[in-house]
Amino acid sequence: MSQAITPSQLRAQIRSGQHQGHTSGWCNGYVQCNVAILPKAWADEFLQFCQLNPKPCPVVAMAANPGDTHIPEIGPDFDIRSDVPKYRIWRNGELVEEVSDISDVWQDDLVTFLLGCSFSFEEALLADGLEVRNISEDVNVPMYNTNISCKPAGRFHGNTVVSMRPFKPADAIRMIQICSRFPSVHGAPIHFGDPAAIGIADIHRTDYGDAVSIKEGEVPVFTACGVTPQAAIAAAKPEFCITHSPGCMVVSDIPNSKLAIF
Amino acid sequence: MSQAITPSQLRAQIRSGQHQGHTSGWCNGYVQCNVAILPKAWADEFLQFCQLNPKPCPVVAMAANPGDTHIPEIGPDFDIRSDVPKYRIWRNGELVEEVSDISDVWQDDLVTFLLGCSFSFEEALLADGLEVRNISEDVNVPMYNTNISCKPAGRFHGNTVVSMRPFKPADAIRMIQICSRFPSVHGAPIHFGDPAAIGIADIHRTDYGDAVSIKEGEVPVFTACGVTPQAAIAAAKPEFCITHSPGCMVVSDIPNSKLAIF
Numbered sequence: 001m002s003q004a005i006t007p008s009q010l011r012a013q014i015r016s017g018q019h020q021g022h023t024s025g026w027c028n029g030y031v032q033c034n035v036a037i038l039p040k041a042w043a044d045e046f047l048q049f050c051q052l053n054p055k056p057c058p059v060v061a062m063a064a065n066p067g068d069t070h071i072p073e074i075g076p077d078f079d080i081r082s083d084v085p086k087y088r089i090w091r092n093g094e095l096v097e098e099v100s101d102i103s104d105v106w107q108d109d110l111v112t113f114l115l116g117c118s119f120s121f122e123e124a125l126l127a128d129g130l131e132v133r134n135i136s137e138d139v140n141v142p143m144y145n146t147n148i149s150c151k152p153a154g155r156f157h158g159n160t161v162v163s164m165r166p167f168k169p170a171d172a173i174r175m176i177q178i179c180s181r182f183p184s185v186h187g188a189p190i191h192f193g194d195p196a197a198i199g200i201a202d203i204h205r206t207d208y209g210d211a212v213s214i215k216e217g218e219v220p221v222f223t224a225c226g227v228t229p230q231a232a233i234a235a236a237k238p239e240f241c242i243t244h245s246p247g248c249m250v251v252s253d254i255p256n257s258k259l260a261i262f
Numbered sequence: 263m264s265q266a267i268t269p270s271q272l273r274a275q276i277r278s279g280q281h282q283g284h285t286s287g288w289c290n291g292y293v294q295c296n297v298a299i300l301p302k303a304w305a306d307e308f309l310q311f312c313q314l315n316p317k318p319c320p321v322v323a324m325a326a327n328p329g330d331t332h333i334p335e336i337g338p339d340f341d342i343r344s345d346v347p348k349y350r351i352w353r354n355g356e357l358v359e360e361v362s363d364i365s366d367v368w369q370d371d372l373v374t375f376l377l378g379c380s381f382s383f384e385e386a387l388l389a390d391g392l393e394v395r396n397i398s399e400d401v402n403v404p405m406y407n408t409n410i411s412c413k414p415a416g417r418f419h420g421n422t423v424v425s426m427r428p429f430k431p432a433d434a435i436r437m438i439q440i441c442s443r444f445p446s447v448h449g450a451p452i453h454f455g456d457p458a459a460i461g462i463a464d465i466h467r468t469d470y471g472d473a474v475s476i477k478e479g480e481v482p483v484f485t486a487c488g489v490t491p492q493a494a495i496a497a498a499k500p501e502f503c504i505t506h507s508p509g510c511m512v513v514s515d516i517p518n519s520k521l522a523i524f
Contacts, residue, residue, distance in 0.1 A: 169454045176438045177450060188439060192431045193455065193481055219455055262524045 007251045008075055014251075015082040017100065022247040023085060028123060031185075031256055032249035033060050033074075033114035034226040035084055036233060037102075037242040040066040043111035045154030049232060050113070052151035056160050056228030058116040058184040060254070067108040075253040080112045086245035093237030102242055110242070116185035117226050117249060118163060120256045124178050133166055133212040140209035140246070141165070143225050147199025148190070150228065158232040161207070162190065162198070162222040166214040172221050179223065181260045191222040198222065269513045270337055276513075277344040279362065284509040285347060290385060293447075293518055294511035295322050295336075295376035296488040297346055298495060299364075299504040302328040305373035307416030311494060312375070314413035318422050318490030320378040320446040322516070329370040337515040342374045348507035355499030364504055372504070378447035379488050379511060380425060382518040386440050395428055395474040402471035402508070403427070405487050409461025410452070412490065420494040423469070424452065424460070424484040428476040434483050441485065443522045453484040460484065 005013075007027045013019035023032055038046050043066070050057035061073045069080050081103045089097040089105060099105075118141065122132050134141040141163045148160040167175055172192055180188040195203045203220055204211050208227055214220060233241055244250070267275075269289045275281035285294055300308050305328070312319035323335045331342050343365045351359040351367060361367075380403065384394050396403040403425045410422040429437055434454055442450045457465045465482055466473050470489055476482060495503055506512070 169456075169459070170452060173438055173450050173452070173454070176435055177442050180439050180442070188435050190432060190435070192435070194431075194479070197431070197479060217456075217459060 007253050008077055010251050011075060011077060011083045014085050015079070020085050020100065023249045023251050024119065024247055027251050029256055031060060031252045031254040031259060032117050032119045033252060034117050034229075035080075035087075035242070035244040035250055036113040036115065036229060037080065037110050038113070038233070038238055039107065039240055040109040040111055042155070042236070042238045042241070045156055046113065046229075046233070048153035049150070049156035050115070050229065052153055053160075053228070054183070055187055055190060055224035056150065056226065058186060059113060060116045060184055060252075061114045063112040066111050068112070069106070071112065071114065073252070073254065074114065074250060081106055084244050084250055085248040088243045088245050090234070090238075090241045090243065092239055093234055098245055105242070107240075114250055114252075115226055115229060116259070118186060118223065119249070120185040120259055121179050121182045123256055124182065125175060128174065128178055130167070130171055130175060134210070137212050139212060142206040142211050143208035143227055144195070144200045144222075145207045146222075150232065155236045156232045158228070158235050160190070161225045161227040161231055163209070163225040164203070164220045164222050166212065166218040166220050168217055169219060172219060175221060181262055183261060184259045186224050186226070189221045189223045193219050195220060269515050270339055272513050273337060273339060273345045276347050277341070282347050282362065285511045285513050286381065286509055289513050291518055293322060293514045293516040293521060294379050294381045295514060296379050296491075297342075297349075297504070297506040297512055298375040298377065298491060299342065299372050300375070300495070300500055301369065301502055302371040302373055304417070304498070304500045304503070307418055308375065308491075308495070311412070311415035311418035312377070312491065314415055315422075315490070316445070317449055317452060317486035318412065318488065320448060321375060322378045322446055322514070323376045325374040328373050330374070331368070333374065333376065335514070335516065336376065336512060343368050346506050346512055347510040350505045350507050352496070352500075352503045352505065354501055355496055360507055367504070369502070376512055376514075377488055377491060378521070380448060380485065381511070382447040382521055383441050383444045385518055386444065387437060390436065390440055392429070392433055392437060396472070399474050401474060404468040404473050405470035405489055406457070406462045407469045412494065417498045418494045420490070420497050422452070423487045423489040423493055425471070425487040426465070426482045426484050428474065428480040428482050430479055431481060434481060437483060443524055445523060446521045448486050448488070451483045451485045455481050457482060
């Protein structure tokens with residue numbers, strides 16, 4: 001069962017090119033992170049944007065200094081240039097390339113941000129016996145643009161993007177309790193029920209990801225989503241930046257339970 | 263400002279007959295309790311009923327032995343025979359009398375149960391800046407019979423009674439977080455949204471208490487209620503029992519914060 005390997009072993013496989021593609025379902029129990037790599041000239045404003053909008057943009061770890069390629073909290077061997085299965089390279093807001101190693105485009109002024117992702121709380125929901133619809137239907141979680149403004153910071157601004165998971169109300173209450181324990185992976189949801197109340201015109205038409213079925217008696221529950229900072233970066237159009245490709249995350253040595261505040 | 267007196271001072275005023283009527287709004291910051299006093303022949307089953315249904319029937323304190331009139335956790339001076347502003351005396355399930363002192367009907371086999379009440383969590387909600395509609399509209403909280411069965415214990419059985427407070431979804435999420443901290447005063451709500459899903463035919467017709475307005479964009483949030491054990495006692499029809507009159511509670515020395523589990 002290859003998924004039972006350690007984060008360090010998986011990172012070694014990614015680094016060598018042996019593991020390509022998604023990290024979803026790998027190294028259960030360990031925190032996976034969204035990636036944003038920005039030039040120092042943009043990094044301070046981005047950090048402020050994250051600080052002002054912690055629910056969509058929870059910073060799990062960041063490089064201590066511009067140019068640092070190692071972030072010890074993630075793992076003693078971790079190297080941001082090689083340990084993500086697939087990267088997206090952006091120039092002036094345009095996606096120009098997808099690559100499996102960024103050593104040749106690395107710059108000494110690049111600052112790495114690693115942001116919490118929903119895998120951690122989804123694992124906690126499953127462990128509690130709740131059904132996570134996007135997992136049971138084996139699709140990407142449905143995501144939507146909303147009319148909920150982020151607090152702007154310098155050149156970064158935009159509305160909150162949310163993911164949606166349907167639950168019966170009693171399960172939604174339990175989901176709120178569980179997710180409240182994990183503020184650094186988006187925390188408690190920010191809305192449930194009427195999609196129009198947060199600017200979603202049609203729950204069956206997603207802006208990102210795939211639609212999932214909503215069954216009789218269920219309500220949609222909306223959680224701030226890590227696509228929010230990506231959308232803010234895309235709108236700000238920095239001359240250069242690097243993100244992970246969707247689903248191809250940094251796999252850390254941090255146990256999910258370390259993120260639980262109680 | 264007479265409401266700033268200590269619980270011990272208020273109990274002395276109640277004991278002497280100087281304070282009559284409701285305890286709501288008095289001694290903010292301290293736990294108030296629902297009262298159920300049952301003969302020993304019924305008390306063991308009632309305790310089991312509470313143990314099986316902790317959300318509607320949270321036992322904050324109980325007499326150590328049948329006949330005990332003092333419960334030190336409530337206060338060193340506390341006497342169950344005189345320290346409730348108004349009692350209801352029941353015989354064979356019928357309300358026969360309301361009195362302000364039960365010394366003359368006290369029996370050596372009576373077991374006193376003190377159950378958590380919503381005042382504690384309502385205070386926490388107000389302290390967080392949330393509006394509690396029954397308080398802002400100055401009425402009793404609306405309460406409803408549901409189709410949610412309690413787990414039966416001996417002669418005690420029945421459905422859960424719920425209280426209802428309307429909130430916008432984002433405030434409902436915050437309310438769920440706050441109430442989750444207080445399991446001994448009913449804890450997290452058990453339902454929100456569609457009243458029919460839990461057997462409530464008309465949200466504007468309460469079974470106990472008063473209706474409150476539900477504004478555009480708000481959803482009703484339903485919390486297990488201390489009327490549940492009272493309804494179970496009324497249905498079981500013990501030959502003798504004593505409860506508090508609605509709103510006339512035991513005021514304890516226990517700070518509300520002591521009930522918070524985190």
